[in-house]
Amino acid sequence: MDGVTFNYHPEFAVCCVEQLSEQLKKSIRRNLSRICHGADQADSGRAMHRYEQTIVTFWNRYSSKTTTTQIGMLGELLSHVVLLDHFPKLEVVSPYFNLEEKSIRKGFDILLYEQESNAVWITEVKSGEIAKGKSACASTTALLSKARDDLKSRLAENELNHWQNAIHAAKIAIHATSTYKQVVIDLLQDEGDIVSAGDASAEDNNVFLISALFTSIATRVQCASVKQFADTLNSSKTFKSAFVLSLQKGTLLKLHEFLKSEAGC
Numbered sequence: 001m002d003g004v005t006f007n008y009h010p011e012f013a014v015c016c017v018e019q020l021s022e023q024l025k026k027s028i029r030r031n032l033s034r035i036c037h038g039a040d041q042a043d044s045g046r047a048m049h050r051y052e053q054t055i056v057t058f059w060n061r062y063s064s065k066t067t068t069t070q071i072g073m074l075g076e077l078l079s080h081v082v083l084l085d086h087f088p089k090l091e092v093v094s095p096y097f098n099l100e101e102k103s104i105r106k107g108f109d110i111l112l113y114e115q116e117s118n119a120v121w122i123t124e125v126k127s128g129e130i131a132k133g134k135s136a137c138a139s140t141t142a143l144l145s146k147a148r149d150d151l152k153s154r155l156a157e158n159e160l161n162h163w164q165n166a167i168h169a170a171k172i173a174i175h176a177t178s179t180y181k182q183v184v185i186d187l188l189q190d191e192g193d194i195v196s197a198g199d200a201s202a203e204d205n206n207v208f209l210i211s212a213l214f215t216s217i218a219t220r221v222q223c224a225s226v227k228q229f230a231d232t233l234n235s236s237k238t239f240k241s242a243f244v245l246s247l248q249k250g251t252l253l254k255l256h257e258f259l260k261s262e263a264g265c
Contacts, residue, residue: 001021001023001024001027001085002019002021002022002023002024003017003018003019003020003021003023003024004016004017004018004021004023004024004082005018006082006086007223008086009223009227011227011230011231011234011242011243011244012223012226012227012229012230012243012244012245012246013086013226013243013244013245013246014221014222014223014226014245014246014248015082015086015245015246015247015248016217016220016221016247016248016249017078017217017247017248017249017250018217018250019250019254020254020255020258024081025258027081027084027085028077028081028258029051029262031080031081031084032051032054032055032058033049033050033051033054034084034092035077035080035081035084035092035095035096036054036057036058036095036096036097037049037054037095037097037172037173038093038094038095038169038172038173038174039173039174039175039178040172040173040174040175040176041095041172041173043175055259055262055263056263056264057097058259058263059259059260059262059263059265060263061073061097062074062259063260063265070252070256071127071128071129071214071252072125072127074127074212074214074252074255074256075125075126075127075128075210075212075214075247076096076109076110076125076127076212077096078212078247078249078255079109079110079123079125079210079212079245079247080092080096080110082245082247083110083112087112089114089115089116090112090113090114090121091112091113091114091115091174091180092110092111092112092173093111093112093113093120093169093170093173093174093184094108094110094111094166094169094170094173095169095172095173107154107161107162107165107166108122108123108124108154108162108165108166109123109124109125109210110123110125110208111123111166111169111170111173111184111188112208113180113183113184115180118183118187119187119206119241120184120187120188120206121206121207121208121243122151122155122205122206122207122208123207123208123209123210124147124148124150124151124207124208124209124210125147125210125211125212126143126144126146126147126150126209126210126211126212127143127211127212127213127214128143128212128213128214129213129214129215130213130214130215135219136213136215136219136220136221136248137221137222137225139213139215140211140213140221140225140226140246140248141225141229143211143212143213144209144211144226144229144244144246145229147209147210147211148207148209148233148238148242151202151207151209151239152202152238152239155200155201155202155205155207155239156200156201156202157195157200158195158198158199158200159195159200160192160195160196162195163188163189163191163192163195164192166188167185167188167189167192170184170185170188171185191204191205202238202239203237203238203239203240204240205239205240206239206240206241206242206243207239207241207242207243208242208243208244208245209233209242209243209244209245210244210245210246210247211244211245211246211247212247212248212249213246213247213248213249214248214249214250214251214252215248215250215251216250216251217248217249217250220248221246221248226244226246229244230242230243230244
């Protein structure tokens with residue numbers, strides 16, 4: 001994709017959005033309804049799920065939030081776009097919109113399903129700007145560390161609500177004609193049964209950690225730094241398996257202005 005560099009490795013990937021290119025804008029327009037509502041509702045043909053209404057709904061939710069929350073929302077939006085465009089073996093099986101509140105999702109940020117391995121990947125996105133006095137690499141490591149720690153804690157909680165929300169998300173997001181819809185629901189229900197028995201553990205879950213760093217691309221996040229984090233994480237056996245994605249984009253302003261313009265505001 002023009003304006004985007006992407007380096008993929010078996011346990012990690014590094015993506016840099018160099019510019020908000022026309023191809024990237026087209027990808028956002030093409031995928032926004034699917035991202036926000038899920039594939040099933042996006043294909044319904046209903047006016048409420050079309051791009052024109054979805055971008056307005058997104059902007060209304062986004063524009064009323066604090067700067068910190070806006071950064072998180074844009075980081076998660078970019079994560080969805082990159083996942084759809086660069087990870088063909090993974091299916092996003094949860095919607096961006098939280099139905100209960102005009103906000104982003106609670107519980108797990110994104111659910112992914114890999115048909116090849118018949119596995120669900122629990123995804124956590126942490127977004128931010130470069131930390132004062134830190135490099136892009138150090139700031140990315142800090143975001144990934146927070147994503148790791150938050151998921152480790154959440155997955156070890158005997159909290160059924162996390163899994164009930166995940167099951168509900170999968171039910172409304174996965175296309176009705178999909179051959180794997182019930183498979184994903186069964187996998188999530190299996191985990192819910194484990195939690196119900198009081199045996200919650202991070203170690204039996206696959207996780208996908210994403211850092212979305214908004215800072216000048218003059219100083220890039222280095223593959224070696226992300227690889228080191230991924231290697232250390234996987235050798236620790238904290239989770240069943242882990243994949244790490246580093247996203248970097250110059251600033252929020254152009255993406256902010258693009259979404260605002262698309263919403264007609």
